[in-house]
Each structure stands twice: as structure tokens, then as C-alpha cells.
């Protein structure tokens with residue numbers, strides 16, 4: 001089959017879209033052989049793959065997932081699953097933070113990355129929102145500590161909600177310009193640069209990507225990527241790792257960026273033993289639909305070989321709340337795996353798990369996230385899937401259990417749902433409105 005014989009569903013009668021699709025699909029010619037290109041072209045008309053990763057601290061038993069339609073585990077890592085279920089984002093699995101919806105191509109990068117990062121390393125995710133790369137790495141390496149930045153404030157707010165739902169205590173987030181972050185100097189063991197790009201790898205996910213593709217869009221992104229790469233270099237320690245990735249098929253945003261970067265700075269490109277479904281480029285790797293079970297992504301892992309001034313960090317002593325190490329900051333406490341004085345120079349938007357609920361409409365002294373974190377301190381009640389679904393819809397539940405009134409933590413098959421106040425035969429709904 002040739003490109004011109006492909007049917008592009010909605011796009012058949014629109015020449016400019018067809019032309020754009022031809023331009024996009026030809027971008028892979030420098031790294032795919034004929035056979036691989038054919039497989040790729042055949043996949044262009046398919047729907048995108050649907051996948052998620054699991055959060056073991058909220059899921060506990062993987063068997064719970066068996067009710068999800070078309071469930072199949074990734075053959076590569078332990079946390080990625082594919083599925084065919086409509087509306088899984090609205091399920092109690094997602095709402096409880098037992099799973100996080102994310103493309104398999106993206107989560108598989110963390111699977112390879114996890115073996116290279118230094119123990120207890122400090123990570124900067126420069127373009128982090130909505131948090132996928134850091135979340136998938138953190139779920140496999142909870143010893144790491146992440147500073148997650150994104151220039152878009154609204155996307156950082158969404159990212160913060162994702163961290164909260166998953167109960168991650170090793171994440172802090174900011175929405176700052178790179179110039180502000182550069183003031184921190186070379187303190188990071190890993191910088192993740194999942195750069196803004198032309199998005200050509202996402203053509204099955206969002207048909208708008210085909211319509212909007214242009215050489216101008218590529219050139220604009222290439223300039224932003226260069227600036228971000230230079231910032232990443234300033235922030236990395238010697239021997240630190242740089243993960244560069246894009247969701248573009250275009251070598252200008254991928255190999256050529258790396259080529260220029262390594263000609264300017266002293267880095268080695270790390271050779272990773274990847275699965276045969278992943279294509280090795282001149283530098284780095286391409287995940288291509290039709291060859292890999294996911295959307296189009298490029299990634300390259302590099303190690304800095306340049307002496308940078310070593311900056312010792314100042315750890316902040318944590319205090320105890322309910323016997324749990326917390327960081328006291330501006331009239332509240334935050335459960336966080338650690339904290340450094342240097343990071344406080346940034347305008348922090350979220351820190352680990354917030355303890356005291358300072359919401360005007362609060363229903364308990366502690367936040368939902370903190371109560372979920374300390375759930376073992378409460379007596380528990382196991383509820384049905386139906387009741388868990390009702391609870392997330394904001395309803396109060398009925399119970400005929402012969403228990404005294406008071407606070408109970410509700411679980412569905414060990415998946416944490418929420419703290420509830422039992423009054424008579426009712427289980428009051430304590431979920432904050434933002435989570436219903």
C-alpha cells in the first residue's frame with residue numbers, strides 16, 4: 001500500500017488535510033524501513049490505543065481490574081495496561097487514584113528510565129503537566145523527589161489534582177519561567193524535558209494535529225526546545241541524566257536537536273537495550289503506531305560529562321503530624337518525603353499531601369488526601385462498587401451495619417474511597433466538591 005491509497009476517514013475530501021497527512025507520514029522515512037513504514041501507514045486509520053498505569057498503593061489487588069473490558073497487560077513493564085472500556089476516566093478506579101490514564105508510549109519511557117536514575121535522586125520535570133512522565137517514574141521509583149514545572153498555570157492545577165488523587169508525597173509543583181528555575185543552578189540528578197512540539201506523533205489521538213501541522217509550527221517549537229535544552233544543561237549535575245522526549249515524528253525536533261546539543265555540550269547518549277517494537281534512531285528511540293502498541297513518541301537519554309560547580313543542598317527538618325513526617329509551610333503542614341531550603345525560593349503551588357483542610361466548606365479538619373494517606377488509622381467499612389460509584393457522585397450512603405457512630409474509612413476491595421462520618425444508618429459524604 002502507498003500513502004496515496006490510504007483512506008483517512010474524516011479527511012478524505014479535504015486536500016490540505018490529506019497533504020498534511022502525507023507530509024507527516026513521510027517524516028518517518030529516515031528511520032523506518034519499507035516494511036516498518038507499511039505497518040505504520042496501515043495503523044494511521046486505526047483508533048488510538050487506550051491505556052493506563054496502576055498505582056499499587058491504592059490498587060493493592062490487581063484482580064480488581066478484571067472487570068475492565070478488553071484488559072491486557074503490557075508485555076514490557078509491570079504498570080501499563082491496555083483496555084477497550086469507554087469512560088474509564090469516570091470510573092472509581094480513576095477517581096480513587098488506583099489508576100492513571102496515560103498513553104503506553106509515554107509510560108514505557110519511564111520503564112526504561114527507572115534503571116538509570118541515581119538512588120534518592122532529585123528530579124526536575126521542566127514541562128511536566130499533566131504529570132504523566134513524573135507520575136509513571138515515581139510509581140516505579142518512590143525514592144526519587146520531583147520538582148514539576150509547567151509554564152501553563154491551569155495545567156499545573158490539573159497536575160496537582162492528579163498528584164493528589166494518586167496520593168504522591170514526593171512531588172512539588174511550580175508554574176515558572178525557565179529563567180527563574182535556572183537560578184537553582186546544577187542541583188538535579190535527572191532533568192525530564194518532555195518538550196512542547198509539533199505533535200505529529202499524536203495524529204491518531206487528535207485529528208486537529210494533522211490540520212494544525214505546518215513547517216512554521218515545527219520551527220517555532222524547535223526554538224523553544226533549544227532554549228529548554230540549554231536550561232536543562234544549566235540545571236543538571238555532572239553525571240546527571242537528561243531525558244529528552246517529544247511526541248513528534250520530525251527529526252528536526254528530535255535527532256537534529258540532540259545532534260546540535262551534543263556538539264555544544266559534553267554529553268554521552270546512553271544506549272538502551274530496548275524492545276524490538278521500538279525503533280532506534282541516529283540518537284534515541286522512536287515509538288511508532290503500528291509497530292509499538294501506542295502513539296508516536298521519541299525519546300533520548302543523555303548523561304552529562306561536564307564538570308559543573310557542585311551545589312550542596314540544605315535539607316529542612318520535618319515535623320510530625322499524626323506520627324507522620326510533615327513539612328510546615330505558611331500555616332499548614334504537608335506530608336512530603338523531603339524538602340530543601342533552596343526549593344523554597346520558588347513560588348511553590350503544591351507540596352506533597354496537604355494536611356489541614358483550609359477550604360471554607362471543609363467537612364473535616366484534615367484534607368481528603370491526608371485522610372486517605374492515614375486511612376489505616378481509622379476503622380474501615382468495605383462498600384460495594386455500586387456504592388463507591390454513588391459516593392463519588394456526591395451521594396450519602398445507607399448502611400445497616402451495627403456499628404457505633406463516628407468516622408470510618410470506606411474502601412471498595414481495598415481501594416481507598418474516602419473518610420465518612422456514620423450517623424445512624426447513613427454514611428455522610430465527606431468528599432470535597434472538587435472531587436465529585
Ligand SMILES: C[S@@+](CC[C@H](N)C(=O)[O-])C[C@H]1O[C@@H](n2cnc3c(N)ncnc32)[C@H](O)[C@@H]1O
Pocket residue numbers: 106126127128129130131132133134149150151152155177178194195196197224
Ligand atoms: C508534551 S506536554 C508535557 C506532557 C507531560 N510531560 C506528561 O507526560 O504528562 C508539553 C508541556 O510543555 C509546556 N510548555 C510549553 N512551553 C514551555 C516552557 N517554555 N516552559 C515550561 N513548560 C512549557 C506545555 O504547557 C505542556 O504542558
